Amino acid sequence: MRIVVLAGGIGGARFLRGLKRAAPDADITVIGNTGDDIHLFGLKVCPDLDTVMYTLGGGIDEERGWGRTDESFRLKEELAAYGVGPEWFGLGDRDFATHIVRTQMLAAGYPLSAVTEALCDRWQPGVRLIPMSDDRVETHVAVTLPDGDPAAGPAAASGAGEAPSGSGVRKVIHFQEYWVRLRASVPAEAVVPVGAEQAKPAPGVLEAIAAADVILFPPSNPVVSIGTILAVPGIREAIAEAGVPVVGLSPIVGDAPVRGMADKVLAAVGVESTAWAVAEHYGSGLLDGWLVDTVDAAGVERIEEAGIRCRAVPLMMTDVDATARMAREALALAEEVRAV
Amino acid sequence: MRIVVLAGGIGGARFLRGLKRAAPDADITVIGNTGDDIHLFGLKVCPDLDTVMYTLGGGIDEERGWGRTDESFRLKEELAAYGVGPEWFGLGDRDFATHIVRTQMLAAGYPLSAVTEALCDRWQPGVRLIPMSDDRVETHVAVTLPDGDPAAGPAAASGAGEAPSGSGVRKVIHFQEYWVRLRASVPAEAVVPVGAEQAKPAPGVLEAIAAADVILFPPSNPVVSIGTILAVPGIREAIAEAGVPVVGLSPIVGDAPVRGMADKVLAAVGVESTAWAVAEHYGSGLLDGWLVDTVDAAGVERIEEAGIRCRAVPLMMTDVDATARMAREALALAEEVRAV
Known part of the structure; x- marks a missing residue:
């Protein structure tokens, strides 16, 4: 069985670990999000690709969910001693090696997909990991920074020594700055995958979807x-036209994100933080099946009315076994869809 | 008093520490060798500049004489795990920060001299450190690698299954590969500052010399x-024409280098490893005074006959006090020269 999975970082990586246990003989291709890639210290950092690679390759820090196990942060401390930041992004000494190898290969002319394959030679994630695109895509977020935020700049000059108005400074910032530095503490007014x-x-993305x-x-x-993956022209269309079951699992359980701060960016696109609103956001033109958590069973009917087959099952990835059960439910729902 | 010092790595840095103690009020400009610079992992590494900066700034590993104190090598181990080398060059986790900051600034368009000044903002070496040139110069060494050396490549095919001749493979390699990987274990047949x-x-080099x-x-x-510093057009001439005392200290004591493997590269330029041969190599057109160690006192007369004023004094930099005494002797010899 050939399974294609669209994946972000921690949630996607943990789900994939469960999927591998649930379907050990499956041929799994992961299309990884690169919209949260960022250039730091002259290096190309791909947080989501690395989280998938480290998680499936046994190198992840399990506690944090990102970065390398047994990590240290001495290089970063030295960069700070030079006054070179940002300090808010946690690049560890061991993790730096990945970004250095990647940057060196990119500079030598290899596309990101070839670089990712080379890095996976070491990690052997047991899936084929392809970045959604070899082209640079960087998600940016429009926010109003509170006065006094370091990135807001000096307070605007105002007449007669008056205090600034306190209305904040509108700015478009990199997604990582919104997510990691600000911890989504201000509303995302717009999210743009630049x-x-x-x-x-x-290469390989559309072929994997078609197969x-x-x-x-x-x-x-x-x-x-x-x-962001679906925003790359051709990917959404290829999925919709693949003619095979497309099944998703809700990242919202009981009106709140299971992990992370998905509600903050859902608001920016006008979607409420509920399992059914997310399903409707994807839409029946894309999605054939949707799993919601048992606490959201009341929404099943509404989702099915929207033309998406839905089941309520436990959706907490508390461990690999629980996650494997979720993956089995997703595959079972796919077979239900196929049988219709 | 304005003192200009031409400096390599460990020896130059340690001498400078003594000179600072000997002449605490002097205005010292160091023209640093960049011929041993190397690009590693996509990063610009300037070993001699960094050794001077770390030594005078209190960040050096005293035991090794190069690299950072309290260093770890986790990033390098990870690079090796990716199969990315060279493994023979010791870049530590803390040291990496210097190369990352430098590379990022160079990529942003700053010349090496401006980058070095920025790095010294942190280290406050107490001298003005200027690279000899902002242009790329890399010393290469012609060697005959023994068969079986990893860099020698596969044995040449030979007829009828005969074993290769065993005559070795002639190759031009980066100075660091000769010095660090091979530890000068084969003769240097030629040394070329490419x-x-x-x-x-x-900027500032010729001005400092003139002043x-x-x-x-x-x-x-x-x-x-x-x-290598003298090989940059204009520097040798500026020193010869400065009209001020030029005094050197012999790196050879008792027919052997005090530290390092200077004899190996002296042979490549046809100079024997003696305190007097090195003085004659610089020549009386450049050098006004020369200090040899007391064990080489027999050579003083020969050097003076070559037109270079010479004194025999203890030249072992065993500690900062001993080194300061050497620096005082050099400054005293300079005053003798000036008084003539």
């Missing part, structure tokens, strides 16, 4: 993870 | 450290 419209799917038996959306962020 | 002829002195009251050559390597 460069997505001009991006092409990486898939099942396509899964893990409980990743519907806006800045899966939404 | 790019030196096209290089221009960095100097004294110019010193520490006991640095006469070929690959001071020789």
Whole structure:
């Protein structure tokens, strides 16, 4: 069985670990989000790709969910001693090696997809991991920074020594700055995957979708993870036209994100934080099946009325066994869809 | 008093520490060798500049003489796990920060001299450190690698299954590979500062020489450290024409290098490893005074016959006090020269 999975970072990576246990013989291709990629210290950092690679390759820090196990942060401390930041992004000494190898290969002319394959040679994640695109896409977020925020700049000059108005400074910032530095503490007024419209799917992406038996959306962020992948022209269309079951798992359980701050960016695209609103956001033109948590069973009927087959099952990825059960439910729902 | 010092790595840096103690009020400008610079992992590494900066700034590993104190090598281990080398060059986790900041600033368009000044903002070495040139110069060494050396490549095919001749493979390699990987274990057949002829002195170099009251050559390597600086067109001439005392300290004591493997590269330029041969190599057109160690007192007369004023004094930099005494002797010899 050939399974294609669209994946963000932590949620996607953990789901994939369960999926591998649930379907050990499946041929799994992961289309990874690169919209949260960022250039730091002259290095190309791909947080979501690395989280998938480290998680499936046994190198992840299980506690944090990102970065390397047994990590130290000495290089970063030294950069700070030089006055070079940002300090809010946690690049560890061991993790730096990945970004250095990646940056060196990119500089030598290899596309990101080839670089990712080379990095996976070491990690052996047991899936084929392809970035959604070899082209640069970076998600940006429009926010109003509170006065006094370091990125807001000096307070605007105002007449007669008056205090600034306190209305904040409107700014478009990198998604990582919104997510990691600000911890989504201010509303996201808009989310823009910069460069997505001009991006092409990486080699292998459309081919994997066309050859898939099942396509899964893990409980990743519907806006800045899966939404960004779908924003690359050709990918959404290929999924809709693949003619195979497309099944997703709700990242919202009981009106709140299971992990992360998906509600903050859902608001920016006018979607409420409920399991059914997210399903309707994807829409029946894309999604054939949707799993909600048992606490959201009341929404099943509404989702089915929207033309999406729905089941309520436990959706907390508390451990690999629980996650494998979720993956089995998703595959079972896919077979139900196929049988119709 | 304005002192200009031409410096390589460990020897030059340690001498400078003594000089600062000997002449605490002097205005010291260091012209640093960049011929041993190397690009590693996509990063620009300047070993000699960093050794001077770390040594004078209190960040050096005293035991090794290079790299950072309290260092770890986790990033390098990870690079090796990716199969990315070279493994023979010791870049530590803390040291990496310097190269990352430097590379990022160079990529942003700053010349190496401006980058070095920015790095020194943190280290406050107490001297003005200027690279000899902002242009890329890299010393290469012609060697015959023994068969079986990893860099020698596969054994040449030979007829009828005969074993290769065993005569080795002639190759031109980066100085660092010769010095660090091979530890100068094969003869240097030629030493070429690639790019030196096209290089221009960095801003401030010629001005510092012209304004100097004294110019010193520490006991640095006469070929690959001071020789490389002198190979940048304009620097040798400026020193010869400065009209101020130029005094050097022999890096050879009792027919052997005090530290390092200077004898290996002296042979490549046809100079024997003696305190007097090195003085004659610089020549009376450049050098006004020369200090040899007391064990080499027999050579004083020969050097003076070559037109270079010479004194025999203890030249072992066993600690900062001993080194300060050497620096005082050099400054005293400079005053003798000036008084003539």
